[in-house]
Amino acid sequence: MNRTASSVRLRPGVVAGVDRDGRLHVVFLSSGKHCVYDAGPEALRVVELLGTPRTVTQILDDVGGAHEGFGPELLQEILAALEADDALDFIAPGEQDGETELYRKQISFFRDSAGSHTEALAMQRQVRESRVAVVGAGGLGSWVAQTLAMTGIGHIVIMDPDVVTPGNLPRQAMYYAEDAGLVKAEVLKARIERATDGRSQVTTHARSLTEDFDGDAFATCDLVVNCADEPSVQVTTEWISAACMPYGTPHIVGGGYTGHAGFIGTTIIPGVTGCLTCYRTVHPLDEKYQLEPLAGDRRDSGAFAPMAAVIANLQVWDAIRVLTGIGPPLLADRVGEIDARTLSIDWRAFTRHPACDLCARYTTKGKEEAAWSQTV
Ligand SMILES: [Zn+2]
Structure with a gap:
């Protein structure tokens, strides 16, 4: 210089x-x-x-x-x-310029970890040039989409078939009472594009994730955040991993929450970290959660906006780490369970498991050019 x-x-x-x-x-x-x-x-x-x-x-x-x-x-x-x-x-x-002035404080935040002002600006540029998919626009996905937009992600893909109901309003971000009956993905698109003055463009898919989902929609994404829990977080994550791994696309399990217990991560880097199936191989789901349903519905568990916001934003921080390379992902090869009553986090570590069929198919590092690969 x-x-x-x-x-x-x-x-x-x-x-x-x-x-x-x-x-x-x-x-x-x-x-x-x-x-x-x-x-x-x-x-x-x-x-x-x-x-x-x-x-x-x-x-x-x-x-x-x-x-x-x-x-x-x-x-x-x-x-x-x-x-x-x-x-x-x-x-x-x-x-x-105008953009660096707009994101002045965020660039200063990046600067704490970057080697120079120029490097911090490059991280912000990376955020702007990124395309991130958010699968599920409910209690976690709406917060994830909102914060991704605030950081300046240039393109967000939102997938969710649901419409806004009054019952969503106490814990889901960016929905207003007047939106009842409207498709969530479309509401988020309008809000985000307006809130960011068009800096974040949104593509919507008003459909649910299914096993036969064509993963090509993720091929152009730099990252996918899974906030879909139907039929379960485990199953939707397996589908997303199967769609992302051939392209080497990093993806984050958006966690979830049940009452006071919140689940954080994991961040999956194809060919490098373990996936959720690897995790379940090391930490199997307790038998009591695998019973044939008779009565009672897990969806009736307690849900609380502050918990949803906390968990969603921890995933967004890891998303920004993966996209900018500001540091290695903090949620890779581990899953956290946060207790809202104490704020303690129980971290469970794991690595790529040799018995994981999915990971076995992708033994080499995915996108070599990905920003995170420079730092891990
Ligand atoms: Zn695996």
Whole structure:
């Protein structure tokens, strides 16, 4: 990068201050990292100016005018010390536009894990260029779709045959009372495209997932989130895995919740991680949950909007990790059970199981070019 033409600033989320002895302190708010420098008045003025982006020439003009002897050499020394501690952003001409301004805080969030401002911008661009399918638009899927749109996912595919009912309103996101009787996928499309001013485009499939579902709909997706639980999460996940694995498409089991117990993950990277069938091989479903039904319906279990939102958003965080490569997926090779009464999470680990027929067919890594593969 041409540093002369670039602007430089203190990284967002980094604050600088002076103690009683005149020493400069730089504090990284999210990590708690704290650097202390012996700084002269020129350096303190430079740091003060770095609160907003400026070119080196602008800083030289400002500080040089007030402090005799201040020149390019001392400025480079000050900037090098701050850069070595990763306290600075260098912004190339043209890197700041309306979109980066809109997602300014999210880009700063990415910047905490990215090596540079430019890399953080690339992650946001990756989000915009991603196409994500959400299967099921109910208690989890509606929240997942909403938050994916908020992060700036450019294309969302929503599959759900249901219509909105008044009973959905207490726990499903983005539906209004006036939507009763309308197809959920179409309602979400209208809301998301309006809320994002068209930045997120939505394709709808007003149908349910079935075993014979043509997986081609997922072939063009970068990621699929399964929020469908009919006939069961296990079965819909197996269908989605069968559809995604030939294309190497990562997919996330959207979890679920039954009363106070919430289920988180798993994130499946074809050819790399285990799938839900692998998980069930290691942690079989207890016999008491496999009885021939006689009376009572699992769908009557308690459901609570705060739990739905928490679980859905944990999946979205892993979706963003997979899409941007900001870090390896946190829900790979494990399933969590969160207890709403204590907020404790019981993590159950597993790996690809040699006896899993599905995984055995896909032994090589899927999409080699996928962003996550650079970090795992
Ligand atoms: Zn498997």
